[in-house]
Amino acid sequence: MNADGQKQALNWSELGFQYIKTEFRFRAVWHDGAWGEGELIKDEFIAIHEGAPAIHYAQQCFEGMKAQTGPDGRILLFRPDLNAERMQRTAARLLMPDVPTEMFVDAVLQTVRANASWVPPYGSGASLYIRPMLIGIGENLGLKPAQYYEYRVFVSPVGPYYKSPGLGMISLAVSEMDRAAPRGTGSYKAGANYAGGLLATKRAQELGANEALYLDSREQRFIDEAGSANIVIALKDGSLVTPKSEAILPSITRRSIMTLAEKKLGLTAVERPIELRKEIGDFAEAAACGTAAVLSPVGKIWFDGSWHEIGEGGQPGPIMQQLYDLLVGIQKGELEDNFGWLVAVD
Numbered sequence: 001m002n003a004d005g006q007k008q009a010l011n012w013s014e015l016g017f018q019y020i021k022t023e024f025r026f027r028a029v030w031h032d033g034a035w036g037e038g039e040l041i042k043d044e045f046i047a048i049h050e051g052a053p054a055i056h057y058a059q060q061c062f063e064g065m066k067a068q069t070g071p072d073g074r075i076l077l078f079r080p081d082l083n084a085e086r087m088q089r090t091a092a093r094l095l096m097p098d099v100p101t102e103m104f105v106d107a108v109l110q111t112v113r114a115n116a117s118w119v120p121p122y123g124s125g126a127s128l129y130i131r132p133m134l135i136g137i138g139e140n141l142g143l144k145p146a147q148y149y150e151y152r153v154f155v156s157p158v159g160p161y162y163k164s165p166g167l168g169m170i171s172l173a174v175s176e177m178d179r180a181a182p183r184g185t186g187s188y189k190a191g192a193n194y195a196g197g198l199l200a201t202k203r204a205q206e207l208g209a210n211e212a213l214y215l216d217s218r219e220q221r222f223i224d225e226a227g228s229a230n231i232v233i234a235l236k237d238g239s240l241v242t243p244k245s246e247a248i249l250p251s252i253t254r255r256s257i258m259t260l261a262e263k264k265l266g267l268t269a270v271e272r273p274i275e276l277r278k279e280i281g282d283f284a285e286a287a288a289c290g291t292a293a294v295l296s297p298v299g300k301i302w303f304d305g306s307w308h309e310i311g312e313g314g315q316p317g318p319i320m321q322q323l324y325d326l327l328v329g330i331q332k333g334e335l336e337d338n339f340g341w342l343v344a345v346d
């Protein structure tokens, strides 16, 4: 809260997915094999060496997660331990030091707590986006790992990622550019994966789509993922499928949705390669899922020169509606958290 215990005077329900400066961010520096103390600071700028490997060689990675206010006023995080694990996996791949889970989560808790007045109130439809990041900051000219690293966590209140809030429909356009090589870094949350996607997103948006959809880069046959979200598909046979691929980000939202489909809706939920052109006729519903995208039903996909519609008349289908209600209900603390997924910021 503010010094006077009030929320910030923001028009919460009008927020888009843009950076809004909040008061505090967490910062810790690693050098000589150990993390320094770490502290909350006010400066949103980072002064780093001009030779820092984060800038030249993209030796950096990040995470994305959200905090929401529950009906009882508690601030809730969703499975932050999985974000910590994923950052550790990415850090190992990029020869960066580990941010231990306890340190990762504690810094997130401290940052959210310190910025409590910026956490959107219950019922506003907005949430607090949390961006933990790990960057190689030390002076370094040659291609080798940095000698200094900064772990930083900043937050920003956000509204919907796509311009179609709630369970609005989105569309995707298959990219002619690849996102990740089969044995590359696609399954890691490395910034290097995203710069190359900017042009693909632009091209997709020029076609009228919300985002690019990537097929596997070996054969351009199987669905990989969207620019910032995984894909889930309800087939006409009643099962839920999601692409199995070594090149996609292991989405925490997608893993949660697959569990909910199986355990709450009694659906068969399978991770397997999905061949777009051959199988699209069997799709009853499709959706993009992720922290930012939440669960956004996909009404149509552009490929091979035309739009291909999915499901009935551009409306969210019943499976995605139920999955959305379950996921968001748990994340907001409205439904019982049977899986132990929530962490309250006390």
Ligand SMILES: Cc1ncc(COP(=O)(O)O)c(C=O)c1O
Pocket: 064, 225, 226, 227, 228, 229, 230, 249, 250, 251, 252, 253, 254, 289, 290, 291, 292, 293
């Ligand atoms: C490329 C990509 N795929 C998938 C996701 C979804 O992952 P998560 O559900 O863990 O947010 C993200 C991040 O939101 C992403 O950047």
